[in-house]
Amino acid sequence: MILSADPFLLAPDAFPPLLGLSALLFSIGVAGVLVRRNPLVVFMSIELMLNAVNLAFISFGRFLNSEEGQIFAFMVIVVAAAEVVVGLALITQIFRIGRRLDVDDLNEMKL
Amino acid sequence: MTALIIVVGILAVVGAVGVVLSTQPLYSALSLVFSIGMLAILYLILNAQLLFAVQLIVYAGAVMVLFVFIIALLNPKAEDRPILDVRAVVAFVAVITITAALFATAHNGITYSGSNFRGAVVGASHNDQDPAYTKHAFDFKPADVNSGQAGNVQTVGGQLFTVFLLPFEITSLLLLVAAIGAVYLTRRVPKTEVDT
Numbered sequence: 118m119i120l121s122a123d124p125f126l127l128a129p130d131a132f133p134p135l136l137g138l139s140a141l142l143f144s145i146g147v148a149g150v151l152v153r154r155n156p157l158v159v160f161m162s163i164e165l166m167l168n169a170v171n172l173a174f175i176s177f178g179r180f181l182n183s184e185e186g187q188i189f190a191f192m193v194i195v196v197a198a199a200e201v202v203v204g205l206a207l208i209t210q211i212f213r214i215g216r217r218l219d220v221d222d223l224n225e226m227k228l
Numbered sequence: 229m230t231a232l233i234i235v236v237g238i239l240a241v242v243g244a245v246g247v248v249l250s251t252q253p254l255y256s257a258l259s260l261v262f263s264i265g266m267l268a269i270l271y272l273i274l275n276a277q278l279l280f281a282v283q284l285i286v287y288a289g290a291v292m293v294l295f296v297f298i299i300a301l302l303n304p305k306a307e308d309r310p311i312l313d314v315r316a317v318v319a320f321v322a323v324i325t326i327t328a329a330l331f332a333t334a335h336n337g338i339t340y341s342g343s344n345f346r347g348a349v350v351g352a353s354h355n356d357q358d359p360a361y362t363k364h365a366f367d368f369k370p371a372d373v374n375s376g377q378a379g380n381v382q383t384v385g386g387q388l389f390t391v392f393l394l395p396f397e398i399t400s401l402l403l404l405v406a407a408i409g410a411v412y413l414t415r416r417v418p419k420t421e422v423d424t
Contacts, residue, residue, distance in 0.1 A: 130230060131229060131230040131233050134230065134233055134234055134237065135233060135237070135270070135274075136330070137330075137331055138233075138237040138240065138241070138270075139330075140326070140327050140330030140331055141241055141244075141327055142240065142241065142244050142263075143326065143330070144322070144323040144324075144326045144327045144330075145241070145244040145245060145247075145248055145323065146244070147319070147322055147323060147326060148248055148319040148320070148322065148323045149247060149248040151315060151318060151319035151322060152248060152315055152316050152319045153248065155253055155304060157253050157256075157257075157295065157298065157299060157302075157304060158247070158248075158250075158253055158256050160295075161247050161256050161257065161260045161295065162247060162248065164260060164264075164287075164291070165244055165247060165260065165263065168263070168264060168267050168287070171267070171279075172267055172270060172271075175270075175271055175274050175276050175279060176274060178274075178276070179274040179275055179276070184383050184384050184387045185387070187276050187278065187279050187384050188384060188387055188388055188392050190276075190279055191278075191279065191282065191384070191388070192395060192399065194279075194282060194283070194286055194287070195399050195402065195403065196402065197287075197291070198286060198290065198291055198403075198406075199402050199403055199405075199406035200406075201291050201294060201295070202294070202406045202407070202409075202410045203406055203409050203410055203413065205294060205295070205298050205410075206409070206410040206413035206414045207413055208298065208302070209298065209301070209302070209413075209414055210413055210414060212302045213416075218302065218304050
């Protein structure tokens with residue numbers, strides 16, 4: 118049914134829960150960035166925030182019956198992938214020069 | 229369908245909480261994969277088939293495998309200091325505040341009437357006599373919601389290669405820069421460069 122060509126019925130009252138879920142996931146991501154010290158987990162929390170925003174984009178696009186929300190979400194996914202590549206390269210280099218993986222210790226931008 | 233959305237949403241939140249509270253980075257990564265998978269199901273429910281596939285292939289496939297590779301390579305230890313301390317309290321307050329603000333905005337901040345959005349500040353005096361104002365946000369007619377084909381690969385791809393062609397091409401430049409930057413950043417630093 119889900120994959121059929123006909124768009125199946127989706128009640129409009131499903132929209133506020135989706136926006137609430139998006140808000141909650143974003144907040145949990147913020148909490149992860151604030152609480153965790155491992156830069157890898159901080160990055161994962163940032164991914165969580167980006168995913169929450171994607172959900173809001175796609176929900177708006179669905180309920181306004183427009184593709185533009187999905188295209189924005191697509192762009193966000195591309196930017197997130199590029200960000201992860203650069204960020205993980207930085208983390209690898211920090212580890213290689215023998216620093217601890219702790220964002221509290223990495224408070225200045227020099228080697 | 230709303231019940232399904234709520235169940236999948238709760239599972240996504242459980243995965244997200246697992247990302248923040250797991251002490252081992254690998255467990256955080258696996259929780260994030262779970263949460264991303266649940267969000268992919270939501271995309272499918274929202275008629276975004278292309279984004280469903282992209283979410284699973286790019287996020288759960290490529291990005292999270294990259295994370296797990298780096299975790300396996302660096303083998304980071306679990307955080308030795310306790311997670312729950314003063315900054316956890318600050319984070320908790322921030323979470324409550326942001327969630328409440330976003331909830332309030334989503335619930336009564338925006339009203340949809342006819343063909344345009346009308347933004348309204350929360351707490352501002354609404355003119356209840358205005359027929360365009362609706363008590364609950366996004367009071368859509370079902371015909372508006374279920375009439376379109378938005379979301380399949382044809383429509384999204386058509387938009388992407390016509391209206392949004394320039395952003396799409398700039399994206400390729402971004403990916404090129406990211407690839408070159410990653411290669412540059414992971415080069416071996418000479419010892420003398422570190423010491424000076």
